[in-house]
Amino acid sequence: MFQGHRAVSIRHLNKHVGEEVLLQGWLYNKRGKGKLYFLQIRDGTGIVQAVVAKDAIAEEDFETAGQLTQESSLRVIGKVVEDKRAPSGVEIQPSRILLVGKSQNYPITKKEHGPNFLLENRHLWLRSRKQMAIMRVRDEVLKAIRDFFYDRDFACVDSPIFTPNACEGTTNLFGVKYFDEMAYLTQSGQLYGEASAMALGKIYCFGPTFRAEKSKTRRHLTEFWMVEPEAAFYDLEDVMLLAEDFVSYIVGRVLEHRHEDLETLGRDLTKLEPAAQTPYPKIRYEEAARMLVESGDETFVPGEDFGAPHETFLGNSFDRPVMVTHWPAAIKAFYMKRDAANPELALGVDMIAPEGFGEIIGGAQREEDLGLLEERVREEKLPEEAFRWYLDLRRFGSVPHGGFGLGVERTVAWICGVEHLRECIPFPRMLYRIYP
RNA sequence: UCCCCGAUAGCUCAAUGGUAGAGCAUCCGGCUGUUAACCGGAGGGUUGUAAGUUCGAGUCUUACUCGGGGAGCCA
Structure with a gap:
């Protein structure tokens, strides 16, 4: 008043x-x-x-x-x-x-500025028309995520941010002093999500994750937000149906509610609108590899993971996100279930966004068999004691289950048509940059 | 860790090895329909740091620092 x-x-x-x-x-x-x-x-x-x-x-x-x-x-x-x-x-x-x-000598003027200057002034840069539009789209994405899961009886059960051990290797972890011992900032809530799914059936965790990768590209942040649903009795197909329903719902919500902001951002809606419709294309790794080889790409080695240019090629081959499944088990995480028809393949799924925005989802059906999982823990030389609680989940009423993780900033970047992730989070944390 | 590019006014950028400049911002003045408004004027510089080549270096060489893009890894 x-x-x-x-x-x-x-x-x-x-x-x-x-x-x-x-x-x-x-x-x-x-x-x-x-x-x-x-x-x-x-x-x-x-x-x-x-x-x-x-x-x-x-x-x-x-x-x-x-x-x-x-x-x-x-x-x-x-x-x-x-x-x-x-x-x-x-x-x-x-x-x-x-x-x-009063405001005197406001540093961000009406003409152009370079990225270093803008990032040094991120606290003021947020006031710019384009940045405000991105933040409003991000807000719509966050709200759509919550609504989607709430409407489908997925409970939000968050995972801890301090963790005692690595879930996929230690080189990418930020270590912090935790009283007299060492702790790490979480790089995924998935293992805890699996425990929560055995309690509440369908859950998701949603929060910041941290990766100390020395990546200096527009596709990487050291702190980013990830939403990770996990559901009991889900097989790979269930996970994939959930993923396409989820992503198409988010895109639809932004198109419906944030039309004005997309216009401010100059987003080409004809390239975004197909992603609001399901089904999404689904191909096996084998077929994706064949597409790459047939395209004349000489940098791709069949059997190995896709690099950024390969993801771009695959993403650009479709008008909406594409899901790639049945990966060589050797290049995927230890907890992924193997294909019954071919134990060399893992029941993982990646979703690649169109227009070169890259991977936005990584997911899988998990290994639910105690013996097989113990074997993998030993093969990968993981600290067995640290995984005792995780293996317990296979000891007490194990069930087939699966889930995925969606990177919020990559999703926002794709929907907004913004090249760089640093504009898709209010205060980006990157290699060599932690101010403001 | 590796490869490529860059650093000049507060900001974005010019300047054949020969007097360091423009637009925006700031300050002063003009304009009753402007759309990054426009027009006139003013102030504003140890050219990232250190060394070297040269009669002379913003410009050439080397090292360092900082930043950007990419690879690998990943969401």
């Missing part, structure tokens, strides 16, 4: 045409001088223009308008009027303009 006025979000101004409202926000840009100012005001939900004519407002308020600099915070009381010249269809005719907090 301010002087008897209730603040209205810019996003909802079109419901208040003809009314006098209170706006609270920051000055995005100012044009004009002399007897007329155009103030572009943002409040996080949108941007609206206030037209300040000298003869239509108190002299004191006109002077205030003249003093406003980029990113000064302000309150405006004014009338909402329709105007075809305004980009949003409405503009404000202010009767009062009040400066709340």
Whole structure:
């Protein structure tokens, strides 16, 4: 409340045409001088223009308008009027303009900036039109994830962030002092997710994960968010159906609710819309490998994992995400179940996004047999004592089960059509960068 | 860890080995429909650091520092 006025979000101004409202926000840009100012005001939900004519407002308020600099915070009381010249269809005719907090020499200007400068000023960069749009899409993705699982009786059961041991090797782990011993920041909640699934049947965990990979590419962060559903009695096919329902639901929600932001981002919707429809194409590793070889790619070695250019090729071969299954067991994790028809193959599935955005999902049916799993733990020379609790899950009512992990930032990058993951998380953590 | 590229005004970038410049931002002035508004003026520099070549280095060489892109690994 301010002087008897209730603040209205810019996003909802079109419901208040003809009314006098209170706006609270920051000055995005100012044009004009002399007897007329155009103030572009943002409040996080949108941007609206206030037209300040000298003869239509108190002299004191006109002077205030003249003093406003980029990113000064302000309150405006004014009338909402329709105007075809305004980009949003409405503009404000202010009767009062009040400066709340001055802004001097705001560093991010209207012209271009380089990535280093923008990342050094990430706390201010977030105020830019494109960054706000990405954050709103990210918010829609997070909400869609929660809704999707809630509606399907998956309980959110989060995994710990401090872990005593590695789940897939130790070289990529961040170690931290945990009182008198060493702990690691989680790189996946999956093993705990499996335990939770044996309790609640269908679960997901959702939180930040950490990988100390020395990767300096636009596809990597050292801290990123991952959502990992895990379900008892799910086989590989169930996992794949869940994955395509899930991703198509998220894309559909963003298309439905964040159309304006996608427009701000200049996203080509014709390339995104097919991903809102199922089914998704499903191919075996063998077939994907054949496609690569037939394409004349000489860098791909059959039997080995796909590199980034190979993922790009496979992703670009379809109009929506493609799922690749039945991988050589040698290149996949120890906990994946082997194919009954061919024990050389693992029942894993990766989902690759189109347009070169790469892998967004990695999942699998898990090995539920105690003996086979113990054998793998020994083969991979994993610390057996650390996996005692995990093996317990196979001792007490083991069932077929499976799940997957979806990288939130990669998904947001793909949906937004943004090249670099650093723009898809509020404060990116990368190799050699932890400020601000 | 490896490969490639870069570092010049607050920001983005120019400058054949020969007087260091523009746009934006800032400050001053003009404009009642601007859309990264426009027009006129002003201030603003140890060219990342250190050494070397040269009559002369922002420019050439070497090392270092920082950053960007990519490989590997992965979501």
